[in-house]
Amino acid sequence: MSDSITMSKEQFHELLDEVRGSRRPQQDGAGVGLGALPRVPGLGCGDGEMGPLATGVYSMLAAGSPRLALAKAMGIPLAPYAINVRAVFPDTSTSGVPDVGSDVKITQDTLIDSIVYRITNQSTTANQNQFQAQSDYYYNWQSGIEATLDVMGAPRYAVTGKFTPLATLADAFNGDSRWGGGWILTYQEQLKMSFNAKVTIPTAPIEVCVTFRAWIPVWDELVQMTNREAFVRLRELGFDISDAYAARCCR
Numbered sequence: 001m002s003d004s005i006t007m008s009k010e011q012f013h014e015l016l017d018e019v020r021g022s023r024r025p026q027q028d029g030a031g032v033g034l035g036a037l038p039r040v041p042g043l044g045c046g047d048g049e050m051g052p053l054a055t056g057v058y059s060m061l062a063a064g065s066p067r068l069a070l071a072k073a074m075g076i077p078l079a080p081y082a083i084n085v086r087a088v089f090p091d092t093s094t095s096g097v098p099d100v101g102s103d104v105k106i107t108q109d110t111l112i113d114s115i116v117y118r119i120t121n122q123s124t125t126a127n128q129n130q131f132q133a134q135s136d137y138y139y140n141w142q143s144g145i146e147a148t149l150d151v152m153g154a155p156r157y158a159v160t161g162k163f164t165p166l167a168t169l170a171d172a173f174n175g176d177s178r179w180g181g182g183w184i185l186t187y188q189e190q191l192k193m194s195f196n197a198k199v200t201i202p203t204a205p206i207e208v209c210v211t212f213r214a215w216i217p218v219w220d221e222l223v224q225m226t227n228r229e230a231f232v233r234l235r236e237l238g239f240d241i242s243d244a245y246a247a248r249c250c251r
Helices: 011-020 049-060 067-071 132-141 167-173 226-234 243-249
Strands: 079-091 098-099 108-121 145-154 155-166 183-185 187-198 207-217
Touching: 067 132, 067 207, 067 226, 079 098, 079 108, 079 132, 108 132, 108 167, 132 183, 145 167, 145 207, 155 207, 183 187, 226 243
Parallel strands: none
Antiparallel strands: 079 207, 098 187, 108 183, 108 207, 145 155, 145 187
């Protein structure tokens, strides 16, 4: 015969309050290892009492943005933000347009999750042809125009160090790939692209516009907030953040 354990409603709530109390931030490494207080998922122990909603918080931490994680924890809405990079091929003899920067400035942590591009035929003469619209539509996908994409600032790195077809670059962001679920840029970074027509453009001028769909929190306080301050706020809300992670992000 198996043993059974019963408790009254009052005893259950006392136990629940005791477990909830264990979510208080641990000091001097007391939150891990033998002898640490119990942590029960979904009961406010390490997830700020958000339960499944805490996934968004930890996903922003995993992506390297404590500030966006804090915005998620506090329910701050994210607003769409479009970043454009434009290049014009002025004539059919032009094969390259180097070092084109974005048309807006990044002022806070920004989550980019999609990219689209459009090629516009600005030739007055060519557009007099009634079939030009159909031609331009297919040219948008098979133009032979390639691009590089670099992040300028700190840290500075190349996303596509060599010329890559625009369609391939867009597919790497979109669809099922989603580039790891998003890509975060800070206020110290900007986008720069260079363009190359691998196949001679048929008419001119031709404009290429690459648009990055981004999301920024609607909260001015985050603009000047440091990672260290964001960690303090997250821990006050009851989220577990390892000292090793905090030390790396606060260097």
